[in-house]
Amino acid sequence: MSLVSVNQLVRYYGSHCAVDRVSFELNTGDILGFLGPNGAGKSTTMQMLCGNLAPSAGEIRINNIDLLDKPRAAKLALGYLPEQPPAYKELSVDEYLRYAAQLHHIKRPEIGQAVALAKQRCGLSQSGRRLIGNLSKGYQQRVGIAQAIVHSPEVIVLDEPTVGLDPIQIREIRDLITELGESHGIILSTHILPEVQALCNRVQIINQGRLVFAAEMSELLQKQETGIFEVAFARAPTLDTLNQLPYVNRVSSSDYGRFILHTQNVSGERISQDAVENNWGLLRLIPTQRTLEQVFVELTLTDNTNTDGADTTTASAA
Amino acid sequence: MMILTIALREFRSMFLSPLAWTVLAVTQLILAWVFFSQIDAFFAIQSQLTTLPNAPGVVDLIVAPLLQVASIILLMVSPLLTMRLLSEERRNGTLSLLLSAPVNNTEIVLGKYLGMLLFMLLFVTLLSLMPLSLSVGTSLDLGKTFSGLLALLLLLAAFTAAGLFMSSLTASPVIAAISSFGLLLLLWIIDRGGEQADNIISYFSLLKHSAPMLRGIIDTADLAYFVLFIITFVVLTIRQMDSQRLQN
Numbered sequence: 001m002s003l004v005s006v007n008q009l010v011r012y013y014g015s016h017c018a019v020d021r022v023s024f025e026l027n028t029g030d031i032l033g034f035l036g037p038n039g040a041g042k043s044t045t046m047q048m049l050c051g052n053l054a055p056s057a058g059e060i061r062i063n064n065i066d067l068l069d070k071p072r073a074a075k076l077a078l079g080y081l082p083e084q085p086p087a088y089k090e091l092s093v094d095e096y097l098r099y100a101a102q103l104h105h106i107k108r109p110e111i112g113q114a115v116a117l118a119k120q121r122c123g124l125s126q127s128g129r130r131l132i133g134n135l136s137k138g139y140q141q142r143v144g145i146a147q148a149i150v151h152s153p154e155v156i157v158l159d160e161p162t163v164g165l166d167p168i169q170i171r172e173i174r175d176l177i178t179e180l181g182e183s184h185g186i187i188l189s190t191h192i193l194p195e196v197q198a199l200c201n202r203v204q205i206i207n208q209g210r211l212v213f214a215a216e217m218s219e220l221l222q223k224q225e226t227g228i229f230e231v232a233f234a235r236a237p238t239l240d241t242l243n244q245l246p247y248v249n250r251v252s253s254s255d256y257g258r259f260i261l262h263t264q265n266v267s268g269e270r271i272s273q274d275a276v277e278n279n280w281g282l283l284r285l286i287p288t289q290r291t292l293e294q295v296f297v298e299l300t301l302t303d304n305t306n307t308d309g310a311d312t313t314t315a316s317a318a
Numbered sequence: 319m320m321i322l323t324i325a326l327r328e329f330r331s332m333f334l335s336p337l338a339w340t341v342l343a344v345t346q347l348i349l350a351w352v353f354f355s356q357i358d359a360f361f362a363i364q365s366q367l368t369t370l371p372n373a374p375g376v377v378d379l380i381v382a383p384l385l386q387v388a389s390i391i392l393l394m395v396s397p398l399l400t401m402r403l404l405s406e407e408r409r410n411g412t413l414s415l416l417l418s419a420p421v422n423n424t425e426i427v428l429g430k431y432l433g434m435l436l437f438m439l440l441f442v443t444l445l446s447l448m449p450l451s452l453s454v455g456t457s458l459d460l461g462k463t464f465s466g467l468l469a470l471l472l473l474l475a476a477f478t479a480a481g482l483f484m485s486s487l488t489a490s491p492v493i494a495a496i497s498s499f500g501l502l503l504l505l506w507i508i509d510r511g512g513e514q515a516d517n518i519i520s521y522f523s524l525l526k527h528s529a530p531m532l533r534g535i536i537d538t539a540d541l542a543y544f545v546l547f548i549i550t551f552v553v554l555t556i557r558q559m560d561s562q563r564l565q566n
Contacts, residue, residue: 047414050414050417050418051417051418051563052414052417052418052563053563054563054564071420071422072420072421072422073420075418075419075420076420078418080414080418082411082414083411084410084411085411086410086411086412086413086414086415087412088331088412089410090331090334090335091331091334099323099327100415100419102323103320103323103324103415103416103419103420103421104419104420105320105420147415
């Protein structure tokens with residue numbers, strides 16, 4: 001049984017369809033990266049998932065409880081950090097987290113402990129008595145995350161949790177997310193693609209309201225060999241010579257006397273052999289890996305020109 | 319339970335900003351001055367009153383006018399207090415804390431309403447100390463006094479309900495304040511011009527239903543008017559919150 005199961009979710013704003021038949025699942029231990037360009041429907045999907053918006057059609061089950069039928073029971077298992085941390089600036093961190101704990105039906109005697117744990121996890125132990133309005137952006141973000149985990153929900157939804165943080169804070173938050181991911185299911189929306197590659201075990205891309213890509217991270221990594229190499233030689237041959245190699249499709253020269261070889265998916269061994277035989281003096285041979293960024297750009301750009309994209313859940317990473 | 323949690327949070331938060339303190343201080347100061355000048359006026363005509371057969375008492379000449387002025391001041395001030403109830407939360411994005419918590423819209427709205435009502439109760443309690451202090455020097459018609467205080471409290475409860483609804487309509491507190499002030503003022507003066515007392519429009523007037531109570535006449539029809547008024551606006555607010563989840 002999955003923690004979250006979203007089925008054929010649709011959301012209209014007037015006549016504009018912001019989310020179009022999106023379906024996905026989330027299991028315990030999953031960290032699901034949710035990507036998409038601005039305005040693709042990420043935040044709308046997350047808001048619907050957390051009961052802030054009602055879907056026009058479709059079904060959301062959290063912990064196998066229907067969110068629309070029994071919102072109260074379903075929301076108990078849910079922690080949500082919206083794009084803007086929902087923090088009352090006039091409250092102190094302690095007051096605010098106590099309030100959040102109360103709202104999530106934590107029993108009075110257990111509140112102190114829950115708040116202390118959430119603060120400790122988010123590195124706020126020293127800031128309990130400070131006013132949220134006086135905290136820096138990074139700390140306000142931490143308060144937002146603490147608010148989302150104070151009732152230790154099974155599902156945590158984080159909408160761009162590392163926006164506006166400095167590099168060290170980003171690392172801390174990422175460590176926290178990894179730690180949380182071991183015992184919870186996490187949905188993480190972000191624009192920072194390396195972050196997804198570093199944190200998530202699954203990734204899905206939404207574009208113009210449709211899910212255009214969904215894959216396991218490991219699956220994506222396997223398909224990273226692209227047959228493109230960056231090479232450099234001590235005694236470089238001409239472009240033509242390289243072009244006439246049987247396995248080379250296309251060659252372009254790059255900065256610093258480097259070449260980019262587009263091959264028919266050969267291994268680097270062939271190229272190094274040829275280089276030795278021809279005494280070119282191979283200096284560098286780097287297979288270019290296909291990054292998530294390339295997948296992202298390909299999918300979101302092509303779908304802009306070709307709007308009648310096929311299936312909603314095409315998992316193609318070819 | 320959740321309603322109470324939200325209400326107490328709302329009540330406490332109000333005193334974390336200078337707004338509530340300022341409102342209490344300014345209104346108390348003005349009303350104290352009114353109270354004082356009414357006492358002064360009473361002394362000036364006291365000797366003539368003794369000659370009249372069925373003379374008005376202290377409550378009629380001091381307390382009733384005081385409460386009348388208080389209700390008009392609060393007509394202007396309460397939109398400033400109620401404007402931020404929902405619209406500021408919407409603007410600051412803090413509403414989503416409540417929306418994604420396991421509480422429903424009814425609990426949110428009632429919590430907010432009760433929190434503000436607690437503040438209004440505090441205001442009426444503070445104000446009531448002025449007339450009650452008169453009982454040190456004279457015998458006070460307590461029935462009339464409490465009838466007047468009840469009228470004021472019901473008026474404030476009605477102002478709060480209308481202000482809460484206006485606050486749910488917009489994400490801008492200023493617009494919420496202006497529109498709830500407009501609504502209240504309209505309902506206040508709506509029976510003007512209708513000198514032929516009993517037409518339907520004038521029945522909606524807040525003034526028409528509060529004036530008898532301020533003079534000490536508690537009519538169930540007036541009570542029913544206030545209860546219906548409050549329920550109507552609270553329910554409208556809940557409906558508005560529901561439809562915002564749908565449309566946004």
